[in-house]
Amino acid sequence: MDGRGGSNEAPIAPKSSSRTASHRTMMNQESITNLFDREAIRDCLHRYCRGIDRADEAALRSCYWPDARDNHGSYSGSAAGFIQHALNVFKTKPRNIHQLANIIIEFLGATEAAVESYFTALQRGPDATGEIKQVLLCGRYCDLFQKREGEWRIVERTVVYDWVEKQRPPKSSEAERFGPRQPIGAPHPNDPVYELSKRRVAAKNHPKDLIGSGEEEP
Numbered sequence: 001m002d003g004r005g006g007s008n009e010a011p012i013a014p015k016s017s018s019r020t021a022s023h024r025t026m027m028n029q030e031s032i033t034n035l036f037d038r039e040a041i042r043d044c045l046h047r048y049c050r051g052i053d054r055a056d057e058a059a060l061r062s063c064y065w066p067d068a069r070d071n072h073g074s075y076s077g078s079a080a081g082f083i084q085h086a087l088n089v090f091k092t093k094p095r096n097i098h099q100l101a102n103i104i105i106e107f108l109g110a111t112e113a114a115v116e117s118y119f120t121a122l123q124r125g126p127d128a129t130g131e132i133k134q135v136l137l138c139g140r141y142c143d144l145f146q147k148r149e150g151e152w153r154i155v156e157r158t159v160v161y162d163w164v165e166k167q168r169p170p171k172s173s174e175a176e177r178f179g180p181r182q183p184i185g186a187p188h189p190n191d192p193v194y195e196l197s198k199r200r201v202a203a204k205n206h207p208k209d210l211i212g213s214g215e216e217e218p
Helices: 015-053 057-061 079-090 174-178 193-198
Strands: 064-071 076-078 095-109 112-126 132-148 151-167
Touching: 015 057, 015 095, 015 112, 015 132, 015 151, 057 079, 064 079, 076 079
Parallel strands: 064 151
Antiparallel strands: 064 076, 095 112, 112 132, 132 151
């Protein structure tokens, strides 16, 4: 008590205020986790594009879980088998350009998400007879992502095609067409982007590869 008959003790906050603050803190944490999860999913999608365009096997393998499936139109089966299929295509030295847009992420739970990503892909390379073909593809990657041990990867992918346009490939060589516009994009590890990675003080590899070689795929 003070000299005026009042109390020196601070008033006790109503329990409802404490509950509100606790609820707000929990909601803020959920929002932060949601943002981190979304960014991790986007990073995986972009890493896939690098893997395909740069013939980067490690980047490509880091996008799928070991039990993942991929329905890619020309290929349907395990993700390991698709990667092996892609490695065989890489040997023909194709020119691939994949771009993503309109990425919609719908969380089905804390560790699962349905993801739709619009893609545009320009692909040029030899067919089975050795003739150079060029095609413009537009469509969507419809993916089921799962979070395991804190990491998001694709567990199921279906490629939906919305546009296919066969194009006449240029007859001149890339050196002739590009002229002074150098350097020209190249497969891993010769593309200039990998020189940037070497400049990092602390090297950080792709997430540990958990997918087999794919050679067991019939």
